[in-house]
Amino acid sequence: MSKNIPAPASSQRGGSLLRRLSGNRSGAVGLLLVLAFLLVALAGLLGLTPRLPAEQFISHRLAPPSADFPLGTDLFGRDIASRLISGAAVSLRVAVSAVALAGGLGAALGILAGFAGGRVDNLLMRLMDILFAFPALLLALVVVTVLGPGPANSALAIAIVYLPIFARVARGPVLSVKELDFVLAARCLGLRPFSVLLHHVLPNIVAPLIVQVSLALSWALLTEAALSYLGLGTRPPAASWGVMLSESRPLAERAPWMMVFPGLAIMAGVLGFNLLGDGLRDVLDPRLRGPGADARA
Amino acid sequence: MPRYLARRLLALLPTLLGVSILVFAAMRLIPGDIISATLGTEAGMLTETQRAALERYYGLDKPPVEQYFVWFGEALRGNLGHSVRHGQPVLQLILSRFPLTLELALLSMLLALLTGLPLGLLAALRHNTWLDFAGRLFALLGLAIPNFLLGTLIIFILSVVFRVLPNAGDYVQLHEDPLRNLQQLFFPALTLGFAFGGSIMRMTRSSLLEVLREDYIRTARSKGLAERHVILHHSLRNALIPVLTLVGIEFGYLLGGAFIVEQIFALPGLGRLTINAIGQREYALVQGVALFVALVFLLLNLIIDLLYALVDPRIALARHE
Numbered sequence: 001m002s003k004n005i006p007a008p009a010s011s012q013r014g015g016s017l018l019r020r021l022s023g024n025r026s027g028a029v030g031l032l033l034v035l036a037f038l039l040v041a042l043a044g045l046l047g048l049t050p051r052l053p054a055e056q057f058i059s060h061r062l063a064p065p066s067a068d069f070p071l072g073t074d075l076f077g078r079d080i081a082s083r084l085i086s087g088a089a090v091s092l093r094v095a096v097s098a099v100a101l102a103g104g105l106g107a108a109l110g111i112l113a114g115f116a117g118g119r120v121d122n123l124l125m126r127l128m129d130i131l132f133a134f135p136a137l138l139l140a141l142v143v144v145t146v147l148g149p150g151p152a153n154s155a156l157a158i159a160i161v162y163l164p165i166f167a168r169v170a171r172g173p174v175l176s177v178k179e180l181d182f183v184l185a186a187r188c189l190g191l192r193p194f195s196v197l198l199h200h201v202l203p204n205i206v207a208p209l210i211v212q213v214s215l216a217l218s219w220a221l222l223t224e225a226a227l228s229y230l231g232l233g234t235r236p237p238a239a240s241w242g243v244m245l246s247e248s249r250p251l252a253e254r255a256p257w258m259m260v261f262p263g264l265a266i267m268a269g270v271l272g273f274n275l276l277g278d279g280l281r282d283v284l285d286p287r288l289r290g291p292g293a294d295a296r297a
Numbered sequence: 298m299p300r301y302l303a304r305r306l307l308a309l310l311p312t313l314l315g316v317s318i319l320v321f322a323a324m325r326l327i328p329g330d331i332i333s334a335t336l337g338t339e340a341g342m343l344t345e346t347q348r349a350a351l352e353r354y355y356g357l358d359k360p361p362v363e364q365y366f367v368w369f370g371e372a373l374r375g376n377l378g379h380s381v382r383h384g385q386p387v388l389q390l391i392l393s394r395f396p397l398t399l400e401l402a403l404l405s406m407l408l409a410l411l412t413g414l415p416l417g418l419l420a421a422l423r424h425n426t427w428l429d430f431a432g433r434l435f436a437l438l439g440l441a442i443p444n445f446l447l448g449t450l451i452i453f454i455l456s457v458v459f460r461v462l463p464n465a466g467d468y469v470q471l472h473e474d475p476l477r478n479l480q481q482l483f484f485p486a487l488t489l490g491f492a493f494g495g496s497i498m499r500m501t502r503s504s505l506l507e508v509l510r511e512d513y514i515r516t517a518r519s520k521g522l523a524e525r526h527v528i529l530h531h532s533l534r535n536a537l538i539p540v541l542t543l544v545g546i547e548f549g550y551l552l553g554g555a556f557i558v559e560q561i562f563a564l565p566g567l568g569r570l571t572i573n574a575i576g577q578r579e580y581a582l583v584q585g586v587a588l589f590v591a592l593v594f595l596l597l598n599l600i601i602d603l604l605y606a607l608v609d610p611r612i613a614l615a616r617h618e
Contacts, residue, residue, distance in 0.1 A: 130315035133591045135553030138571075145575045145583050146323050222443050226557055229445045230572060245449060252453040259453065263446050271441035 020283045027279015030214075033272025037088060044089030049082035053239045062255045072257035074247065080257065083239035084265055090240045091269065094151050094233075095220035098158035103213055105159075106166025111205070113167065114174030115197055125171070128164035136161045140223055144232045151224075151240075154233040158220045169212045173205040207284040214277030221269045241266050301606060305599055316591045317372065321365050323587075324580050332357070335381075335578055372588065378581030380574075387585035390570065395589075397566035398559065400471060402551040404482055405490030406544065413494040414540070417501025422528070424506060432498055439495020444554055448488040448561035455484065468565055485562040489554050493547050500543050505536040538609055545601030549594045 021027040043049070050070075057063075057077035065072045071080040113124040131139065143157035177183060178201060186196050227233030228242025236243050241262045248258035332351050333340040343351070349358075356364045371377075377387035412435075420432035442450075455461050471478045508514065509532055517527045556568030563569070567586060574582040 126311060126315065129312050130319055133312055133316045133595050134587065135549045135590060135594055137550075137553035137556055138587065138590055141556070141571065141575060142320075142323060142583065142587050145580075146326050226443065226445055230557065230560060232572075232575065242445075245446065249449055249452075252449070253457045256453075259449065263450070266443060266446055267441045270443065271437070274440055 017283065021279055024279045024282050026275040027283060030272050030275030030277070030279050033268050034276050037269045037272055038092070040085055041088040041092035044085040044087070045092070049079075049085045051079040051082045053083045053086035054078065054237055055082075062251065062258075064255075065257055071261045072255065074244075074255070074258050075251060080244075080261055083244060084241070084261055087239040087241045087244060087262070088265065088269075090151060090234055090238065091221050091224055094155045094158070094224040095217050097152075098155040098220045098224075099162065099213055099216045101155070101159040102162035102216065103166050103209065106163045107170040107205075107209055109163075110167035110170030110172075111174050111197070111201070114171040115178060115193070115201065117175075121171075124167070128167050131160065131164045136219075137223070137226070140227065141232070144227060149227075149232045149235060151234045151238075154224050154227045155220075157227070158223050161223075162216050162219070165216070166209070166212060169208050170205055173208055174201055177201050177204045211277050211281045211284060214273050214280055218270050218273035218277065221273065222266070225266050241269075302603065305602060309595055309599060312595060313592065316595075317369055317588060318365065320584055320587045320591070321368055324584050325361065327580065335580065377585035377588065380579055380582050382577055382579060383582075387582050388589075390582065391567065391585055391589050394565060394567045394570045396470075397468070397564060398552065398555045398568060401482055401486055401489060401555045401558065401564070401566060402548065404479075404486035405488075405493065405551055405555075406548060407490075408486055409490035409494035409497055410544075412490075413497025414501055416494075417498040417540075418505060420498065420502040421505035421509070429502075432502065436495035436499045439492040439498075442491065444488050444492060445557050445561060447491055448485070448558055451484050451488055452561070482564075485558050485564060488561070489551060489558045493551065496543060496547065497540060500540050501536070504539045505532060508532045508536040511535075534608075538605075541601070541605060541608060545598065545605070548597055548601070552590065552594065 021031055055078065057069075057073060057079070059077070060069065060073050061075060061077040063069055063073040063077070069079050069081065071084065073079055074083070109124055109128075113121040134142070139161050140154075140157040143160050144153055147153040147156060183196060183200050186200050187193075191199075224233055224240070225242035225245070228235075228240040229246045230242075231246070234240035234243055236247065244262040245259065245266070248255070248262065252259050332343075332348065332355065336343070352358050356367055359367070375388050377391070379385070380387055380390055383390055416432040416435060420429040423429055468481060469477045514527060514531060517531045518524075522531075555566060556571060558564075559566040559568040560572050567590070571583060571586045574586070
């Protein structure tokens with residue numbers, strides 16, 4: 001493995017990140033899409049929907065988009081716009097909790113493995129290899145089989161899939177940073193290992209972790225929708241983009257809007273976090289580009 | 298190379314052992330016990346003797362470590378248990394469904410390579426032209442459209458606009474009627490391979506662009522070699538190494554993705570079998586599939602690593618040190 005000299009931590013901080021990101025085309029588009037998604041999801045979390053997502057307007061079943069129902073209604077006369085907003089909240093909650101869990105635990109394990117080295121490193125990474133031995137979706141399916149369907153369990157399944165990725169992403173830079181002169185110097189000065197870790201190693205692995213968080217959110221969003229689509233994630237009548245898409249299938253000919261809007265929402269969300277991740281990678285650390293740093297999609 | 302192979306095979310063993318422990322333990326973690334979970338509400342109607350008999354049948358009366366060794370020993374001999382609903386041994390079921398899943402994954406990889414490689418090469422050779430732009434747009438779409446959405450859209454377009462249903466009638470195996478089989482698998486493979494084609498295009502493009510900036514390419518050009526020769530003999534081989542890695546990494550995910558696509562297109566492969574098994578709480582079947590796919594996945598990764606070492610001899614050497 002080549003020794004990457006990490007960028008000085010100071011260049012990764014400050015308000016200039018936003019400015020640099022807006023100068024990067026994919027980063028800027030990604031950021032806009034992500035902000036739009038967050039806004040909609042926040043409205044959903046606060047219950048700010050035009051109508052109640054489960055309210056049925058029986059006389060307006062399968063109504064096309066109109067002034068009353070801007071995105072149309074579904075088979076039960078439920079307002080698609082309101083369900084999309086409420087579904088965004090479901091996606092956000094699942095994606096954020098999954099990535100927080102995987103990122104926190106995975107990064108901790110990766111840092112521990114990289115910093116401790118030797119047997120601890122070997123053992124932890126072999127354990128991560130076991131998780132890597134399953135195709136991502138199959139692993140998520142197995143977890144959902146064991147725990148049963150539901151949004152909380154989808155989040156846990158997604159977290160388990162992403163755990164080894166975060167561990168690897170955190171471990172790599174720790175390995176190369178800990179051999180660098182300034183870290184060795186700090187240790188020679190008698191700083192305790194934890195203090196070396198906190199002040200000298202951590203700032204240098206923040207950039208790859210941030211990039212990975214964005215890519216992981218994209219994958220989490222997609223997997224939540226996929227599991228719900230398969231009937232193993234969020235269950236109806238709760239509104240989730242995957243559920244809405246699967247409900248639209250038999251009715252696609254009569255009510256294409258039932259398929260189009262959840263489809264566009266999923267696309268925009270997935271694309272947004274993905275582009276933001278790419279943009280962040282370009283801005284924070286161009287050397288990270290390459291197959292190894294790609295998300296497990 | 299033989300030493301490298303031996304080392305890699307040896308390194309596989311602990312992972313496989315770990316995988317088997319994980320798969321075994323996962324099924325023990327099911328809330329309640331496997332008998333209640335399988336039978337649902339009917340479990341309450343069991344008499345004491347019936348329950349004891351079932352516990353003996355599932356080996357639940359033994360300590361967990363012993364249970365694991367019994368299970369693993371049986372698994373090594375090819376006995377992965379029995380599917381109640383299908384009335385068949387799990388391994389036999391898996392082996393009968395796997396060819397379709399494999400064919401689907403291979404076909405989608407082929408489609409992805411056929412689109413991704415030429416588009417990536419063109420985009421790199423015509424850098425910053427409309428061709429480059431179109432190729433990148435294609436890659437972006439591949440990134441953004443999840444396969445369950447694309448599959449749903451394709452079925453919608455085929456059935457509403459063209460009035461054809463891709464899988465009207467029963468699925469035909471490849472050896473029975475190759476043409477009809479390919480007809481049936483074309484759209485599912487397109488669905489599955491689309492995103493992958495996008496990633497191949499991106500990787501080919503960026504990797505070739507990078508290689509074309511290398512000093513030895515400048516040297517080749519300044520020697521007066523024809524551009525065609527420079528591209529074909531000096532650039533492509535090096536540029537395609539990262540693409541090979543990507544193919545290796547993604548093939549396993551194509552197998553996973555096939556699980557969803559089979560469900561959408563109602564293809565009777567391993568994925569459909571598994572998803573139905575999850576719904577019907579056929580734990581032995583899910584357990585068997587997990588173990589089987591992990592094994593296939595690990596072997597695939599091994600093969601890709603070996604290929605990789607063949608293409609780039611530095612790798613096998615570096616790992617010997």
